[in-house]
Amino acid sequence: MESTLSDIMVDIQNLSFSRGDNLIYDGMNMTVEKGKVTAIMGPSGIGKTTLLKLIGGQLRPDSGDILFRGRSIPKMNRSELYQTRKDMSMLFQSGALFSEMSVFDNVAFPIREHTKLPESLIKIMVLMKLEAVGLRGARDLMPAELSGGMARRAALARAIALDPQLIMYDEPFAGQDPISMGIVVKLIRALNNALGLTSIVVSHDVTEVMSIADYVYVVAEKHVIGEGTPEQLRQHESPLVQQFLKGEADGAVPFHYKAAPYADELMELL
Amino acid sequence: MVLDQLQRMGAATIHSVMGLGRAALMLLGAIFGKPSIRKGTPLLIKQLYVVGVLSLLIILVSGLFIGMVLALQGYTVLVKFGAEQMLGPLVALSLLRELGPVVTALLFAGRAGSALTAEIGLMKATEQLSSMEMMAVDPLRRIISPRFWAGVISMPLLAIIFTAVGILGGHLVGVDWLGVDGGGYWSAMQANVDLYQDVFNGIIKSIVFAFIVMWIALHKGFDAVPTSEGISRATTETVVTASLAVLAFDFILTALMFGG
Numbered sequence: 464m465e466s467t468l469s470d471i472m473v474d475i476q477n478l479s480f481s482r483g484d485n486l487i488y489d490g491m492n493m494t495v496e497k498g499k500v501t502a503i504m505g506p507s508g509i510g511k512t513t514l515l516k517l518i519g520g521q522l523r524p525d526s527g528d529i530l531f532r533g534r535s536i537p538k539m540n541r542s543e544l545y546q547t548r549k550d551m552s553m554l555f556q557s558g559a560l561f562s563e564m565s566v567f568d569n570v571a572f573p574i575r576e577h578t579k580l581p582e583s584l585i586k587i588m589v590l591m592k593l594e595a596v597g598l599r600g601a602r603d604l605m606p607a608e609l610s611g612g613m614a615r616r617a618a619l620a621r622a623i624a625l626d627p628q629l630i631m632y633d634e635p636f637a638g639q640d641p642i643s644m645g646i647v648v649k650l651i652r653a654l655n656n657a658l659g660l661t662s663i664v665v666s667h668d669v670t671e672v673m674s675i676a677d678y679v680y681v682v683a684e685k686h687v688i689g690e691g692t693p694e695q696l697r698q699h700e701s702p703l704v705q706q707f708l709k710g711e712a713d714g715a716v717p718f719h720y721k722a723a724p725y726a727d728e729l730m731e732l733l
Numbered sequence: 734m735v736l737d738q739l740q741r742m743g744a745a746t747i748h749s750v751m752g753l754g755r756a757a758l759m760l761l762g763a764i765f766g767k768p769s770i771r772k773g774t775p776l777l778i779k780q781l782y783v784v785g786v787l788s789l790l791i792i793l794v795s796g797l798f799i800g801m802v803l804a805l806q807g808y809t810v811l812v813k814f815g816a817e818q819m820l821g822p823l824v825a826l827s828l829l830r831e832l833g834p835v836v837t838a839l840l841f842a843g844r845a846g847s848a849l850t851a852e853i854g855l856m857k858a859t860e861q862l863s864s865m866e867m868m869a870v871d872p873l874r875r876i877i878s879p880r881f882w883a884g885v886i887s888m889p890l891l892a893i894i895f896t897a898v899g900i901l902g903g904h905l906v907g908v909d910w911l912g913v914d915g916g917g918y919w920s921a922m923q924a925n926v927d928l929y930q931d932v933f934n935g936i937i938k939s940i941v942f943a944f945i946v947m948w949i950a951l952h953k954g955f956d957a958v959p960t961s962e963g964i965s966r967a968t969t970e971t972v973v974t975a976s977l978a979v980l981a982f983d984f985i986l987t988a989l990m991f992g993g
Binding site: 516519521545546548549551552553555556557559560561562572573576577618 | 772866867875
């Protein structure tokens, strides 16, 4: 990927991270270009959410570096990190709306926390964000009254409330019916273009990701196994990438969990 | 074998020391998380209502009954020595020095402490705390701190209310039912209760218990394993640990205050 330094929003260099004895990433490299929708795909359980938390500074890598607009996230102190987080935003898989506040207050929350704007102006801002996700009419509902798809859209409105530069989506398509899936796909693309955002989408829904991403990384076995535009990726020679894209049950990733040979185990039982 | 045992013991020790460290960090964050007056006050008032006002009923009812039982039990013993006029001081001193602060703390741990643990554990499990952090809002300041201070402010007040209601309950049984002289009940109490030794020490106890209960409840929620099983375990641990800690500290404080 040819790009000048200033075009890069997030630059992950030689990242290693482990949880307990379990090595999750080993020397991973990745760059996210400004203004693009970059997707990170991979089988579940490889720590894709962990990667977003590393970028957000909620976790610290064992080694390697994560640069956000050229500045190292792991090396920041607490107040720098909090300052930086105002420029990024994350949409959690569950939506993570605050359950004791209405949809309106949820969207207003980051604005009220970080600005001293008068309530009348906050109202205008919140209604704009809710209109963008089509939930202006649902402003007085409580999160418990929303369907899963609506909750995610409300959370999206909250995520863009302060006009961040980077927005990270954690499994935005998981557990959605086809209609709300279509809405989310449309919203991610539309928001990215309209607001000049940079988006990182973490997902294992191949069709949706291939339809909206500008650039895709396939992560497995602790590092990037394939990258490129969706077209390039479809031509990728790695059998693992192909198996993942086509959703084949058996292949480079075996269908069976590691086990002793079946015949041996049966014989032992006799 | 022995080495294995040693290793496990070491791991358990390190684990508990780390837990204590995390708890201390959380407490520091909650206490010194300089809450701004503009944003902090409404949060604190809301939590004072949730933690304090909503605990009032259980405190009032328990206080009344404990006072009544104390008077009844005290009377049966005192009357044997013809000392039933000392019923007032007996009820008042037991409540002020011990039962007021201790029973309030135990009830508070069960009523408000467990609710706080479950609430915060659930916030963690549904990624609300994580998302707050990503919005550059410190959950220690926004969630933990107002709850902590609400508990520390409301528990001594609840203990005072508990004691007052208990004394009235004692009056109800001792004077109105068993026929102890009403004037004697109050005047003996006045003569035998010392403001510093009894009232203030009771309040100090209550403040210490409030710190302990709130610290344990909030930390257990904040540190809970974010699954339904983890939250249920954390809630149980809050009630058990907080109750035991209150009783243990009660002994230490009593020894310091009244022992010498």
